[in-house]
Amino acid sequence: xxxxxxxxxxxxxxxxxxxxxxxxxxxxxxxxxxxxxxxxxxxxxxxxxxxxxxxxxxxxxxxxxxxxxxxxxxxxxxxxxxxxxxxxxxxxxxx
Amino acid sequence: xxxxxxxxxxxxxxxxxxxxxxxxxxxxxxxxxxxxxxxxxxxxxxxxxxxxxxxxxxxxxxxxxxxxxxxxxxxxxxxxxxxxxxxxxxxxxxxxxxxxxxxxxxxxxxxxxxxxxxxxxxxxxxxxxxxxxxxxxxxxxxxxxxxxxxxxxxxxxxxxxxxxxxxxxxxxxxxxxxxxxxxxxxxxxxxxxxxxxxxxxxxxxxxxxxxxxxxxxxxxxxxxxxxxxxxxxxxxxxxxxxxxxxxxxxxxxxxxxxxxxxxxxxxxxxxxxxxxxxxxxxxxxxxxxxxxxxxxxxxxxxxxxxxxxxxxxxxxxxxxxxxxxxxxxxxxxxxxxxxxxxxxxxxxxxxxxxxxxxxxxxxxxxxxxxxxxxxxxxx
Numbered sequence: 001x002x003x004x005x006x007x008x009x010x011x012x013x014x015x016x017x018x019x020x021x022x023x024x025x026x027x028x029x030x031x032x033x034x035x036x037x038x039x040x041x042x043x044x045x046x047x048x049x050x051x052x053x054x055x056x057x058x059x060x061x062x063x064x065x066x067x068x069x070x071x072x073x074x075x076x077x078x079x080x081x082x083x084x085x086x087x088x089x090x091x092x093x094x095x
Numbered sequence: 096x097x098x099x100x101x102x103x104x105x106x107x108x109x110x111x112x113x114x115x116x117x118x119x120x121x122x123x124x125x126x127x128x129x130x131x132x133x134x135x136x137x138x139x140x141x142x143x144x145x146x147x148x149x150x151x152x153x154x155x156x157x158x159x160x161x162x163x164x165x166x167x168x169x170x171x172x173x174x175x176x177x178x179x180x181x182x183x184x185x186x187x188x189x190x191x192x193x194x195x196x197x198x199x200x201x202x203x204x205x206x207x208x209x210x211x212x213x214x215x216x217x218x219x220x221x222x223x224x225x226x227x228x229x230x231x232x233x234x235x236x237x238x239x240x241x242x243x244x245x246x247x248x249x250x251x252x253x254x255x256x257x258x259x260x261x262x263x264x265x266x267x268x269x270x271x272x273x274x275x276x277x278x279x280x281x282x283x284x285x286x287x288x289x290x291x292x293x294x295x296x297x298x299x300x301x302x303x304x305x306x307x308x309x310x311x312x313x314x315x316x317x318x319x320x321x322x323x324x325x326x327x328x329x330x331x332x333x334x335x336x337x338x339x340x341x342x343x344x345x346x347x348x349x350x351x352x353x354x355x356x357x358x359x360x361x362x363x364x365x366x367x368x369x370x371x372x373x374x375x376x377x378x379x380x381x382x383x384x385x386x387x388x389x390x391x392x393x394x395x396x397x398x399x400x401x402x403x404x405x406x407x408x409x410x411x412x413x414x415x416x417x418x419x420x421x422x423x424x425x426x427x428x429x430x431x432x433x434x435x436x437x438x439x440x441x442x443x444x445x446x447x448x449x450x451x452x453x454x455x456x457x458x459x460x461x462x463x464x465x466x467x468x469x470x471x472x473x474x
Contacts, residue, residue, distance in 0.1 A: 003426055004107070004408050006419040031413040035448035037420075041441050045290075064295055064323060066288065067444065087413070 021070035031087040108405040111356040115139040116428035118326035119220045120352040135168035144168040148175035154188035155210035216242035250364040251382040261359040269416030289424040290442040295323040305463035313338040327428040344368040417445040
């Protein structure tokens, strides 16, 4: 079965962000200041120091890893600098 | 005519998959299945027999006897074997025919399918793989801390048949808004993470104030939930209920196995952590009470599923969760292991902005209270 494309991505595709801590590159999309989606790939997963640390501690929480705070901060800064568009605001400005 | 605005969105839906997901599937509690009697399980489009032999092993075999097609699950356990009710042919847990009591010898090729099984935390799991490979190490089901602890209750368990393809229940992982409209919860935080064979939903919520609270229970302020599917069918939900005076720690299992492409067996189990305020009996009562509440929740889902159509191209707004990415993740279980692609297993995070939904929902709740409207009443 072919999985179709998310209609939201057709409207506004994600943009690359380089983490300032480990230089992992992820694809980021933000529809608002609080909404974020982050697509990782294998090199980014291997590069992320926090994720590696979480793996080392796995067992306590089954290895679940909620977020990398360095990456999160990088994305927030990128959004503030306008490198990651906030779609809410883009659409508000266009209107 | 503006083609942008006048075009009608068509619902698209392909056929349901013809194969069944690769992965560990829970068939039920070992305390039920391991009583030394044969048990029937209709799963993966076939009949299975589950039995514990005298050797203590819990076995899962193809349910139909290779001799004349008798239903082994209607037979008897004799020694380590299952005996067919039709002609008493004996089948061992490895799938080999061990004995035909009225014959000098067992014919060649007297072998049936034996399923790989695992007993863990009071649960029986069976490994399904259309390619017939054993499970890779990294797909194991994590242990559930409270399951074999005296500090927690035993499993309180429910089973029900749902007549739809099991993808519908998977969609719940990302469906933030339905928790308000279908289940009467008000999510305040919602995030999904998919990575490898694990799909996780982090959700915090508060109680709708326009709900009549159940009688004789303390006021529920909210819930914190971390729920992960470990593979295609087995979800462990670490679920904390925040009451006025204390937190109640629970584990909710939500698991299923497909009967066929258009029906599945939904099972859920609950254990509750005992506390000073919640000794054995009260904790078990709490488990039963929460179980009834969860049952109601699934019944609400089932009512929707029964009447909805399958949809492969859901039309999403920005406050919806990552339905498409979830389906990419889910697809990994329906292709050969060699055909699993990075877009199915690479880590993906999606945090919803709950501000706008909360604003709308609070307004709706306030209006209901002002107008004396009760949305619906808990059973």
